[in-house]
Amino acid sequence: MALASGVRFPARALLRPWSLLRDTTLGRSEPAAGGGGGGDGARLFGSQRVLVEPDAASGVAVMKFRNPPVNSLSLELLTELVISLEKVENDKTFRGVILTSACPRVFSAGLDLTELCGRNPAHYTEYWKAVQELWLRTYLSSLVLVAAINGACPAGGCIIALACDCRVLADNPKYHIGLNETLLGITTPFWLKDTYVNTIGHRASEQALQLGSLFPPSEALQVGLVDQVVPEDQVLSTALSEMARWLAVPDHARQLTKTMMRKATADRLLRQRDADIQNFVSFICRDSIQKSLQVYLEKLRQRKG
Numbered sequence: 001m002a003l004a005s006g007v008r009f010p011a012r013a014l015l016r017p018w019s020l021l022r023d024t025t026l027g028r029s030e031p032a033a034g035g036g037g038g039g040d041g042a043r044l045f046g047s048q049r050v051l052v053e054p055d056a057a058s059g060v061a062v063m064k065f066r067n068p069p070v071n072s073l074s075l076e077l078l079t080e081l082v083i084s085l086e087k088v089e090n091d092k093t094f095r096g097v098i099l100t101s102a103c104p105r106v107f108s109a110g111l112d113l114t115e116l117c118g119r120n121p122a123h124y125t126e127y128w129k130a131v132q133e134l135w136l137r138t139y140l141s142s143l144v145l146v147a148a149i150n151g152a153c154p155a156g157g158c159i160i161a162l163a164c165d166c167r168v169l170a171d172n173p174k175y176h177i178g179l180n181e182t183l184l185g186i187t188t189p190f191w192l193k194d195t196y197v198n199t200i201g202h203r204a205s206e207q208a209l210q211l212g213s214l215f216p217p218s219e220a221l222q223v224g225l226v227d228q229v230v231p232e233d234q235v236l237s238t239a240l241s242e243m244a245r246w247l248a249v250p251d252h253a254r255q256l257t258k259t260m261m262r263k264a265t266a267d268r269l270l271r272q273r274d275a276d277i278q279n280f281v282s283f284i285c286r287d288s289i290q291k292s293l294q295v296y297l298e299k300l301r302q303r304k305g
């Protein structure tokens, strides 16, 4: 499938990209005039793992991850997210998307460790392309993206949140956010490290990345990883208020400014995507890395509660 960032999609998505999306249209069977997804706001479109609730009146769609139990970023979820974002972005009814979780207590557990363990190089290649694609699609989106973080947000979950323009985190001491890759025995790719540095600065990133720090809400706010910490039942309403603030700015000026701020970081990856994939595949295929990941996954499975 030809996507803006030029990545090739998994074979099944290439053959029938929309087959990954189950249309959950309610109420209307035809798109509203002038747009494909909004109408009176009663239309829902999404997929098995991504629920999209569009509100044409406000031009905002709420996109909910729905991959229980922990919204781990499986190849399917990554693919469905990219397709859903592309679909909303191509519909001129919409100017903003709120990303949130439909699973209790977890925004996203990050990359699906079962995609990183015991597979073959062709699978790792396909998987990493999908990770790159989601990051590029979110980081460079012309839409306003607000993360309504209503649960734990480690690693890949944090990466999605960092690609948004604004982050609102629920005030629950169990909802940690950060990049903890080193604790799994792996390293953060340069483009995600750059995103971290852009958000919280060099020194804080140097420390947090090496230590694999996961920040509770108050510390996440202090370090600048999130913009607001609010009671759990106010996360979505606060995200909507933030969205209104961002949408009050004329789109063209905001979009040009976003591009100016983010282009250099994205270009670093765009210039060397294939090399980045090769690096990832050779790294993840190492016996020592496979062992570390398996030990971590086993600990996760044994740890309950």
Ligand SMILES: CCCC/C=C/CC(=O)SCCNC(=O)CCNC(=O)[C@H](O)C(C)(C)COP(=O)(O)OP(=O)(O)OC[C@H]1O[C@@H](n2cnc3c(N)ncnc32)[C@H](O)[C@@H]1OP(=O)(O)O
Pocket: 069, 070, 072, 105, 106, 108, 109, 110, 111, 112, 113, 114, 152, 154, 155, 156, 157, 180, 181, 184, 186, 187, 188, 189, 280, 283, 297, 300, 301, 302, 303, 304, 305
């Ligand atoms: C060069 C390489 C760069 C790669 C970059 C990698 C970035 C990443 O994203 S790596 C992934 C890192 N993620 C984590 O470390 C998070 C691990 N998960 C957790 O800490 C917790 O699950 C949670 C805080 C998110 C939620 O806790 P909760 O108590 O609600 O649920 P659990 O009982 O722990 O988990 C339920 C179930 O889900 C499985 N699981 C959890 N996380 C993952 C995951 N990331 N991938 C696959 N599976 C996961 C967990 O094992 C449990 O499974 P079982 O019910 O079968 O035991």
